[in-house]
Amino acid sequence: xxxxxxxxxxQFGATAALHPVSLAIPSGALVALLGPSGSGKTTLLRIxxxxxxxxxxxxxxxxxxxTGLTVQARRAGFVFQSYALFRHMTVFENIAYGLxxxxxxxxxxxxxxxxxxQKLLDLIQLPGIGAxxxxxxxxxxxxxxxxxxxxxxxxxxxxxxxxxxxxxxxVRKELRQGLRDIHDETGLTTVFVTHDQDEAMELADxxxxxxxxxxxxxxxxxxxxxxxxxQFVRDFISA
Amino acid sequence: xxxxxxxxxxxxxxxxxxxxxxLIGIAALGLGLLVFAPLIVVFAEALAQGxxxxxxxxxxxxALAAIRLTLTIAAISVPLxxxxxxxxxxxxxxxxxxxxxxLITLIDLPFSVSPVVAGLCIVLMFGxxxxxxxxxxxxxxxxxxALPGIALATMFVTLPFVARELIPVMIEQGRAExxxxxxxxxxxxxxxxxxxxxxxxxxxxxxxxxxxxxAMGEFGAVAVVSGKIRGQTATMPITIEMLYNEYLSxxxxxxxxxLTLLALVTLLLKTALEIRHADQLASSRRH
Numbered sequence: 001x002x003x004x005x006x007x008x009x010x011q012f013g014a015t016a017a018l019h020p021v022s023l024a025i026p027s028g029a030l031v032a033l034l035g036p037s038g039s040g041k042t043t044l045l046r047i048x049x050x051x052x053x054x055x056x057x058x059x060x061x062x063x064x065x066x067t068g069l070t071v072q073a074r075r076a077g078f079v080f081q082s083y084a085l086f087r088h089m090t091v092f093e094n095i096a097y098g099l100x101x102x103x104x105x106x107x108x109x110x111x112x113x114x115x116x117x118q119k120l121l122d123l124i125q126l127p128g129i130g131a132x133x134x135x136x137x138x139x140x141x142x143x144x145x146x147x148x149x150x151x152x153x154x155x156x157x158x159x160x161x162x163x164x165x166x167x168x169x170x171v172r173k174e175l176r177q178g179l180r181d182i183h184d185e186t187g188l189t190t191v192f193v194t195h196d197q198d199e200a201m202e203l204a205d206x207x208x209x210x211x212x213x214x215x216x217x218x219x220x221x222x223x224x225x226x227x228x229x230x231q232f233v234r235d236f237i238s239a
Numbered sequence: 240x241x242x243x244x245x246x247x248x249x250x251x252x253x254x255x256x257x258x259x260x261x262l263i264g265i266a267a268l269g270l271g272l273l274v275f276a277p278l279i280v281v282f283a284e285a286l287a288q289g290x291x292x293x294x295x296x297x298x299x300x301x302a303l304a305a306i307r308l309t310l311t312i313a314a315i316s317v318p319l320x321x322x323x324x325x326x327x328x329x330x331x332x333x334x335x336x337x338x339x340x341x342l343i344t345l346i347d348l349p350f351s352v353s354p355v356v357a358g359l360c361i362v363l364m365f366g367x368x369x370x371x372x373x374x375x376x377x378x379x380x381x382x383x384x385a386l387p388g389i390a391l392a393t394m395f396v397t398l399p400f401v402a403r404e405l406i407p408v409m410i411e412q413g414r415a416e417x418x419x420x421x422x423x424x425x426x427x428x429x430x431x432x433x434x435x436x437x438x439x440x441x442x443x444x445x446x447x448x449x450x451x452x453x454a455m456g457e458f459g460a461v462a463v464v465s466g467k468i469r470g471q472t473a474t475m476p477i478t479i480e481m482l483y484n485e486y487l488s489x490x491x492x493x494x495x496x497x498l499t500l501l502a503l504v505t506l507l508l509k510t511a512l513e514i515r516h517a518d519q520l521a522s523s524r525r526h
Binding site: 049050051071072074075076077078080081082084085086087088097098101102149150152153 | 415416418419420421422423424425426429433434437438
């Protein structure tokens with residue numbers, strides 16, 4: 001799905017989290033929003049997901065205005081920073097949650113839900129953990145379960161907030177490839193937020209460098225490395 | 240190897256033996272004097288003239304009426320306060336708004352106001368001489384010296400218990416799980432039933448049990464509004480006081496023993512639930 005962000009701004013009280021920013025995300029792209037904390041990257045992601053509403057500006061999905069669309073109606077697969085798995089539900093119940101929450105008319109039958117959950121568990125290469133609780137999983141496993149849960153609703157796009165932030169360096173490298181594989185397999189337009197420039201450069205097709213609520217540069221990783229547009233980008237990617 | 244003397248090191252947080260035993264002793268003495276001794280005395284006094292006398296005093300019409308009234312009041316005020324507590328905690332922890340700190344203070348108000356003052360306020364507002372009370376009495380719905388007044392007084396006094404238990408738990412849990420449920424397509428109502436409520440159930444249960452214990456034991460506020468009509472508006476604590484003042488100590492302590500047992504039953508219930516759901520408790524960070 002093609003995403004168009006048109007002059008979006010966001011005020012929290014007196015502080016501006018986002019100055020008007022514009023951005024076009026081509027269908028099927030894997031995009032990184034890269035910047036230090038306070039750069040507005042998470043706010044932008046939450047606006048895309050419908051968890052936050054912009055003070056001004058518009059969001060367009062495939063050319064249709066989606067600015068006022070509710071979070072439920074957006075069908076965005078969202079992976080939260082600390083995964084936000086439902087701690088009192090098993091992994092199976094976590095992944096099945098979105099399917100069970102559908103209105104009766106479009107809710108798949110029980111057996112179909114079970115089949116889809118198993119398929120997703122296979123996709124994240126953890127086929128045997130359906131009966132466990134989130135508290136019994138490692139950080140890397142939790143992240144993958146969160147990804148499976150987001151994919152279960154057959155989302156129109158995938159949004160990830162610091163998906164590798166809470167993991168140690170080795171697991172992080174493995175899961176980077178895992179996300180790339182899942183993106184290539186599903187073909188979903190994917191936006192992830194990170195403060196780690198290596199991660200952004202290695203994983204993304206398109207990198208959006210942000211600072212202080214503004215977009216500093218948009219480009220392919222190689223282009224940003226070769227021709228940083230501003231002093232900030234130069235400093236940030238060489239750090 | 241055995242001839243090498245191993246020096247014994249103490250952990251940094253470990254106190255010297257003397258201090259340890261002194262502290263344990265003080266704690267045990269305090270618990271014994273303030274908790275266990277009175278408990279034993281209540282039961283010993285109740286049974287001073289044997290089981291028969293105790294049971295016979297409880298079979299009395301007024302005593303039965305008091306037990307029924309106390310249970311009715313608890314059955315009215317606890318669910319209402321649980322509902323209020325959940326709503327208040329939800330509102331305070333999941334939304335940002337002005338005057339939040341003020342609202343939290345307001346919820347705590349019944350803890351700092353003397354129950355007698357609370358009772359008096361209800362009498363002033365709904366008594367037969369007040370505007371609202373006069374109208375209600377004229378239409379056959381008396382509040383003061385009747386069940387509604389007692390329920391109101393009890394609810395005022397026990398208002399903070401559930402909200403107080405829930406607020407810290409809900410603050411710690413944050414909003415991420417609710418947001419996740421919403422992004423997965425769940426409605427606000429479904430999110431509340433399937434995500435919020437299960438996450439707070441232990442704190443809720445604990446708050447309800449505390450609320451219940453206090454609701455059954457409340458004396459001061461109820462004493463002002465009830466009018467102490469024997470067999471009609473006298474709750475268990477009030478009946479106990481009246482019996483005691485009349486030197487009917489077996490009857491007084493028998494009823495007191497029943498009140499104590501009701502409290503112990505709620506505690507046992509909580510422990511039983513905790514044992515039964517130990518696996519779920521272990522899988523969540525907090526309980």
